[in-house]
Amino acid sequence: MRSSVATLFVALLLLCAQFSFSAVTKKKFSMDGSTASAETVESIASSERVKSKAPSDSVVQDNQSVVSIHDSHIFCLTENFADQQKKLRENIAAKITAMKNGESGIIWTFLLICFLYGMLHALGPGHGKSIVVGYFLARKGKWKHGIALGAGITFTHTLSAVILLFVLYGILKAAVFPSFELGRQGIEKVSYGLVCFTGLLLIGIAVHDLVKLLRSRHIGENKAGEVAVSKNTSWKELIGVAAVTGIVPCPAVALIVLFCLLNSMVALALASAGAVCVGMTVTNMLFGIAAVALKKGIDKGAAKTGWLAAYIHIVASFAGGLVVFLAGLFMLC
Amino acid sequence: MMATMSWAHPHVFADVTVQAVFDETGFIGVQNHWEYDEIYGTSMFAAADANGDGLLSKKELESLKEATLDPLAKQNYYNYVLSGTKFLPALNVENFQATKKNGKLVLDYLIRFFVPVSNEYKFLVIVVADPSNYIQITSDMGNSDAKAPDALEVEYYDDSLDGLTMMKSFRSEVEGLYVRFKK
Numbered sequence: 001m002r003s004s005v006a007t008l009f010v011a012l013l014l015l016c017a018q019f020s021f022s023a024v025t026k027k028k029f030s031m032d033g034s035t036a037s038a039e040t041v042e043s044i045a046s047s048e049r050v051k052s053k054a055p056s057d058s059v060v061q062d063n064q065s066v067v068s069i070h071d072s073h074i075f076c077l078t079e080n081f082a083d084q085q086k087k088l089r090e091n092i093a094a095k096i097t098a099m100k101n102g103e104s105g106i107i108w109t110f111l112l113i114c115f116l117y118g119m120l121h122a123l124g125p126g127h128g129k130s131i132v133v134g135y136f137l138a139r140k141g142k143w144k145h146g147i148a149l150g151a152g153i154t155f156t157h158t159l160s161a162v163i164l165l166f167v168l169y170g171i172l173k174a175a176v177f178p179s180f181e182l183g184r185q186g187i188e189k190v191s192y193g194l195v196c197f198t199g200l201l202l203i204g205i206a207v208h209d210l211v212k213l214l215r216s217r218h219i220g221e222n223k224a225g226e227v228a229v230s231k232n233t234s235w236k237e238l239i240g241v242a243a244v245t246g247i248v249p250c251p252a253v254a255l256i257v258l259f260c261l262l263n264s265m266v267a268l269a270l271a272s273a274g275a276v277c278v279g280m281t282v283t284n285m286l287f288g289i290a291a292v293a294l295k296k297g298i299d300k301g302a303a304k305t306g307w308l309a310a311y312i313h314i315v316a317s318f319a320g321g322l323v324v325f326l327a328g329l330f331m332l333c
Numbered sequence: 334m335m336a337t338m339s340w341a342h343p344h345v346f347a348d349v350t351v352q353a354v355f356d357e358t359g360f361i362g363v364q365n366h367w368e369y370d371e372i373y374g375t376s377m378f379a380a381a382d383a384n385g386d387g388l389l390s391k392k393e394l395e396s397l398k399e400a401t402l403d404p405l406a407k408q409n410y411y412n413y414v415l416s417g418t419k420f421l422p423a424l425n426v427e428n429f430q431a432t433k434k435n436g437k438l439v440l441d442y443l444i445r446f447f448v449p450v451s452n453e454y455k456f457l458v459i460v461v462a463d464p465s466n467y468i469q470i471t472s473d474m475g476n477s478d479a480k481a482p483d484a485l486e487v488e489y490y491d492d493s494l495d496g497l498t499m500m501k502s503f504r505s506e507v508e509g510l511y512v513r514f515k516k
Contacts, residue, residue, distance in 0.1 A: 023481045023482060023483045023484070023485055023486060023487055024478070024479045024480065024481050024487045024488075024489070025486075025487070025488045025489075026478065026488070026489055026490055027488050027489075027490060028490050029488055029490070029511075029513055031456055031458075031511065031513075082342070082343050082466070082469050085343060085346075085469075086343070086346045086370065086469060086471075089346065089370055089372055090370065090371065092372065093370070093371040093372050093375075093436075097436070121342065123342075124342020124343070125342055126342055127342075174379035174380060174382070174385065175379070175380045175381075175383070176376075176380065177376040177377060177379075177380050177400075178377075178380050178400045181404075251344040252344050255344065255372045255373055255376055256372060258376050259371075259372045259375055259376065262375060262376070262379050
């Protein structure tokens with residue numbers, strides 16, 4: 001009995017000693033050096049990790065006068081999309097594993113998840129939406145052109161990823177992904193450079209139209225406008241823009257395809273790439289349609305201004321070219 | 334570097350916790366614990382596992398380190414340690430370990446920094462984030478902590494980065510580990 005009490009006493013002393021000399025403390029303090037707001041959240045002995053989460057809401061709540069640019073609703077929305085993508089990708093991995101284990105009945109659910117993932121993924125920056133909008137500001141297009149450019153960019157973006165991955169997988173097998181990333185980064189730089197060049201070309205066309213307009217004024221302002229303003233976009237031009245913008249292989253597609261290949265599921269790899277591609281296409285096509293609608297709206301409004309219409313068209317073309325150029329430049333930097 | 338906006342969209346997802354590490358001389362580094370998403374982690378593990386035995390030899394581990402961490406060296410391994418108005422440069426990477434947990438690749442390593450201890454409090458803010466958002470890092474600072482010998486007095490807490498102009502490039506939900514220490 002006595003020995004038990006002594007042991008307990010010694011244990012208590014040791015425990016007290018440990019906390020008295022605790023070197024690491026989880027506590028609130030002021031970053032300017034004052035200790036006025038100090039409030040212990042959790043105290044632990046040195047070399048021990050904190051086991052439980054502290055009530056982080058109880059710590060410093062002041063010093064919030066500077067509003068971050070990221071507090072905007074648009075940015076919060078983007079963050080939400082990113083979180084949803086994380087969940088969807090976890091789901092994709094789980095479904096592939098399940099199918100590998102024989103649950104082939106979930107294939108349609110899997111493809112639907114891939115489709116949704118593609119739709120959300122394309123909402124992030126870097127999928128050519130600003131280029132689609134800039135292009136159709138600069139060039140007159142029909143509805144089918146808007147749909148085609150949106151679809152063309154994502155189709156190229158997916159196809160380049162699948163081709164590059166399959167080629168590298170054929171050579172390097174499982175060791176493929178770091179090489180894929182190296183290849184992608186190289187292609188990315190060339191593509192962004194070409195996007196900048198496309199922007200400059202569109203600006204050049206706008207300047208050319210302006211020069212033509214100013215030189216043709218002697219035949220009357222309205223007629224000069226008709227002479228000066230460049231014609232509608234062409235399929236050849238659209239294919240060029242889609243190729244330049246979409247040629248960067250999509251790492252998201254490549255990772256899902258590779259995960260399937262590592263699980264020896266080649267057909268599923270292609271099916272998943274197709275479903276993600278269709279999802280991304282829907283998003284980009286909507287932007288293409290919106291861009292054409294915007295341009296049609298501008299042209300309709302401009303037509304009411306008479307002789308000013310040609311100038312409005314040229315300003316819109318210049319702005320569109322600038323948008324494309326800056327989009328390329330931001331991605332390049 | 335910190336002026337970069339989030340132009341990219343996430344292709345890789347990682348859940349991260351950290352530990353501020355001290356010895357008798359002061360702050361010596363950040364112990365990183367990264368848990369990658371299954372799809373990316375599997376690709377990187379497979380790339381490193383040259384003989385395909387599901388285990389990583391010393392050489393294979395080195396190859397994994399080269400593939401995952403070397404490309405991040407220019408970005409300070411996404412470890413941003415603010416001391417006053419300056420971000421500390423990472424000195425090197427030590428104790429690199431890789432394991433697989435429920436199919437996910439888990440990396441543990443120490444990024445070396447150094448701030449000497451003095452009799453006055455020194456303040457640090459530790460953030461792990463990718464401002465470009467190529468890797469969406471979810472840093473759980475609530476479960477991050479510090480480790481120090483008894484000779485040092487170290488205090489820390491986790492909080493948002495609101496009000497820190499040097500951290501404006503980070504996404505709004507990114508948290509920091511606020512640390513102060515003295516002899």
